[in-house]
Amino acid sequence: MLQATTITEAPAPQPQGSNNHTMNGITEGSLQPQECGPRCSTRCSNTQYKKPCLFFCQKCCAKCLCVPPGTYGNKQFCPCYNNWKTKRGGPKCP
Known part of the structure; x- marks a missing residue:
């Protein structure tokens, strides 16, 4: 006796929510x-003030895994x- 096989399709990928901010391929936390x-x-x-800027930027980046584009x-x-x-x-982050 043959068994019927059902094929289910994977759900279509859903677009990411609007709370993910992206610019030039940069997504917060990416x-x-x-x-x-x-x-x-x-x-x-x-x-x-490069030294303090770098210190706080790196501290913020380590927490947020994001750095805004530009200077x-x-x-x-x-x-x-x-x-x-x-x-x-x-503001803590430069």
């Missing part, structure tokens, strides 16, 4: 820890990076 150094070097390249602004692409504040309420 970096590997070893990628923080080069990204922070780029981020801090135009500042006079200034664009923090909307990394909400974790943008929302981390100092005790006084100022």
